[in-house]
Every structure is written in C-alpha cells, then in structure tokens.
Amino acid sequence: MMRMVLVAAVAALLAMPAGAQAQASASADLTVSVTVIQGLSLTKTSAGDLDFGVHPANTTASVVPASGASFQAAGEAGQPISVSFGTAALGGLVFTPAVNAHDADNAAAASALSSGSSVTLNGSGNYYFWVGGSLPIPAGHGPGAYTGTWTLSVAYSAL
Amino acid sequence: MAMRWSVRIVLGAAAIAAALITAPAPSFAQQLQVTRIQDLSFGALLAGSTAAVPPASPEAGKFTVRGVPNRPVVITFALPTLLHQGGATLPVTFGAASAAWSPVDDVSTATYFNPALPLSVDVPPGGRTIYIWIGGQVGTNPQQLPGGYAGPLVITAVTS
Numbered sequence: 001m002m003r004m005v006l007v008a009a010v011a012a013l014l015a016m017p018a019g020a021q022a023q024a025s026a027s028a029d030l031t032v033s034v035t036v037i038q039g040l041s042l043t044k045t046s047a048g049d050l051d052f053g054v055h056p057a058n059t060t061a062s063v064v065p066a067s068g069a070s071f072q073a074a075g076e077a078g079q080p081i082s083v084s085f086g087t088a089a090l091g092g093l094v095f096t097p098a099v100n101a102h103d104a105d106n107a108a109a110a111s112a113l114s115s116g117s118s119v120t121l122n123g124s125g126n127y128y129f130w131v132g133g134s135l136p137i138p139a140g141h142g143p144g145a146y147t148g149t150w151t152l153s154v155a156y157s158a159l
Numbered sequence: 160m161a162m163r164w165s166v167r168i169v170l171g172a173a174a175i176a177a178a179l180i181t182a183p184a185p186s187f188a189q190q191l192q193v194t195r196i197q198d199l200s201f202g203a204l205l206a207g208s209t210a211a212v213p214p215a216s217p218e219a220g221k222f223t224v225r226g227v228p229n230r231p232v233v234i235t236f237a238l239p240t241l242l243h244q245g246g247a248t249l250p251v252t253f254g255a256a257s258a259a260w261s262p263v264d265d266v267s268t269a270t271y272f273n274p275a276l277p278l279s280v281d282v283p284p285g286g287r288t289i290y291i292w293i294g295g296q297v298g299t300n301p302q303q304l305p306g307g308y309a310g311p312l313v314i315t316a317v318t319s
Binding site for chain 2: 024025027028029032034036038156159
C-alpha cells in the first residue's frame with residue numbers, strides 16, 4: 001500500500017514540471033499607421049499683378065499688401081506649411097516685397113509674414129496671402145516700363 | 160507500529176506532492192511577457208511618394224519581451240502587407256534590416272534582423288528583457304485617397 005502511494009506521489013512529482021517544460025507563448029500587437037495628405041497648390045487669386053504705376057526717378061514706389069496681388073494656398077487641412085520668397089529684379093530696380101497672410105480670406109485681418117515663416121492651413125486646407133512692397137527708383141534712372149517676376153513658394157513643413 | 164509509520168510516510172508524500180502540484184511558483188508562461196511600448200508611425204506622406212522608417216527612428220515601433228533568464232525565446236511577427244482606410248489600401252513592406260533587438264534599452268547597440276523570419280535569442284540574465292524595434296516602408300500612388308491608414312502588427316514570443 002505504502003509503495004503504491006509513494007509511486008503515485010513520485011509520478012505526480014515527475015508530472016508536475018511538465019507545465020514548466022512545455023512551450024509558453026505571449027503576444028502583443030501594435031498599430032502601423034500613415035497619413036496620406038493631398039498635394040499643395042498656390043494660386044494667384046487677384047485679377048491683376050502688382051502694378052506700381054508711374055513714378056519719377058529718385059522716389060520710392062510702394063503698394064500696401066491689401067491693395068496688391070493676392071494668393072491662395074490649398075492643401076491638407078491642419079498641415080503646417082513653410083512660406084518663402086525673396087526680392088525681385090526689374091531691370092536695374094529691386095522690388096522688396098511686403099507679405100501679409102491670414103488663415104481667412106480677410107486682407108484687413110492679415111498680419112505681416114517674413115520669408116521662412118510657417119503657418120497652418122485652416123480647416124478647409126487653405127491659407128491666404130496679400131503682397132505689396134516697395135520699389136526704390138534711383139535718381140537718374142532711365143525712364144521706361146520695368147517688369148519682373150517675383151515668386152512666392154509654399155511647401156509642407158512636415159514632409 | 161509499522162502500520163502507523165507507513166501511514167505517516169504516505170500522508171507526508173501525498174502532502175508534498177499536493178503542495179508541489181498546487182504551488183504558485185511562476186511558470187515560464189507566467190514569466191513570459193510581451194509588451195507594446197510604441198506604435199509604428201510613418202507620419203504624414205504626400206500622395207505619390209514613399210516613406211521608410213528605420214528601426215532606430217523615433218517613429219519606429221517598439222516592444223519588450225521579458226522572460227526567464229538564459230532561456231531561449233523564439234520571436235515571430237505577423238506582419239501586415241496592407242494598411243487600410245475603409246476600402247482603400249496602401250502597401251507596407253518590411254526588409255532584411257527592418258527590425259532590431261538588444262538586451263539593453265538602447266537601439267544604437269541593437270542587432271538588426273529580418274522580421275519576416277523567426278528570431279531566436281536567449282533572455283539576458285540581468286534585466287531579463289529583450290528590447291525590439293521595428294520599422295518598415297510604405298508606398299503610395301499619386302491617386303492615393305488622402306486620410307489615415309492603419310493596420311495591426313503582432314509579435315509572438317515562445318519559450319520552452
């Protein structure tokens with residue numbers, strides 16, 4: 001009797017570590033994600049370009065942004081964009097821009113923006129820009145019509 | 160007299176066996192833990208472009224596997240091939256060096272490996288923790304529907 005019980009106990013002891021020797025496994029998961037955003041565009045929305053009119057030499061022509069050319073950026077709502085621009089040459093003259101910007105199409109509420117600034121597209125994916133500037137005309141500068149091209153650029157900041 | 164002695168032995172052996180069988184000593188299963196630390200995010204991506212996140216990137220996914228010191232652990236992944244946004248999909252791929260592991264929480268010391276293949280490592284005796292980072296690549300087409308795409312990635316650790 002005693003031998004039988006001892007055999008049973010030993011068998012139980014031998015069987016006990018079976019759980020420890022069996023394979024054990026554990027799992028976890030994570031989420032892989034990406035946000036695809038639509039392209040970014042910039043459109044000149046004013047009917048005309050920036051026209052300083054007629055000025056004599058030795059003066060500085062200027063146009064306030066609200067009266068100048070306007071642009072609209074369109075892209076992914078809520079995305080930050082960087083804005084860049086420089087000066088422009090018109091023959092021997094140098095145009096220095098003054099840019100105002102706002103997330104609503106409201107020139108009166110817009111504030112000055114420097115090149116390299118970052119702004120955030122509004123809930124509809126838009127941002128608005130108004131461009132004026134100054135154009136010094138040196139003394140003795142020859143009369144004539146001067147034109148040039150000025151470029152405003154926008155790019156997604158987070159890409 | 161002899162009978163009484165036999166009974167004591169029998170009861171003692173049975174008690175020991177019962178105690179061992181029911182002892183709450185932690186099994187390997189109880190000591191094996193896999194924990195998600197961080198999701199894998201490719202961030203924002205312009206339609207028509209691709210993006211890659213290496214394991215050492217702050218955007219890489221991260222797990223820890225905690226097990227029994229010096230015991231081998233085999234780690235496998237169920238990798239997604241597509242990320243979904245409703246009915247729209249985009250492909251996600253994993254390469255030979257898209258994952259990395261280290262016995263310390265420092266990806267700069269990690270060993271790179273292919274997450275499509277099982278990884279067998281021994282649980283370090285010190286911290287008892289294996290750190291795993293995983294990156295990957297995604298691609299989009301120019302007509303890709305904008306929005307957030309996501310999919311699950313599952314890691315499983317097996318020890319014996």
